[in-house]
Amino acid sequence: CSGSEGTASLPSLFYFYCNYIFFAGTVSVISLVLHFMYKELVLYFSILVTISFTVFRLFFFKNKFSTKELYLRLAFIVYLCALITLTITPAERFRLDNTISHFNFVPVINSVRRFVSVVDLQYYFGIKNFLQNFFGNILLFVPLGFFLPFLYNAGFRKVLIIAALTSCTIEFLQYLNRFIGYNRHIDIDDVLLNITGAILGYAAAAFFMREQKK
16 A cells, blocks of 8 residues: 555544444443343454454455445444344353253234233233333344345345344354254244344334425
């Protein structure tokens, strides 16, 4: 590279690392939340973010992104790292000797029965756990449905397919966790809730994009 090219690249590097520092704050907040949830997940999340940002810097930052697109892409990376950390990486609470195997391949019906039973028993922890799982699985995929239209111009059908494939892949990988000593629940309703979250995210993205065109 010539000296002028090296000089020209300095503002780009400075600009990137300013954004990097900004998102480091976001990463820190997510890490703090993960710390209070499951302490061991913070390490996984930190490693994933470091690797992902490095790969993004080396291979993708050669493209000229607008400020908005750059922020969206970096935010999407942070989201994907958080998604992988929360759904796939092993946590101590999922040790086989701490949990009971749970497989549900019947949509909706078994979940409704489970909720009715814990309500009838007035089992507070069971109700709380059910609601956390219900709303958590929806919220988990809202960002996916939101980012895809902005970053990849994905339509509703494509968002639906990607969300379904991503959720099914997560469930399959959670099943494989059993073979390394960890156990997570495999539930078809998780897939349906994830897809619902992606649809809500897509609806929010469509609304914002429509407002921008006005």
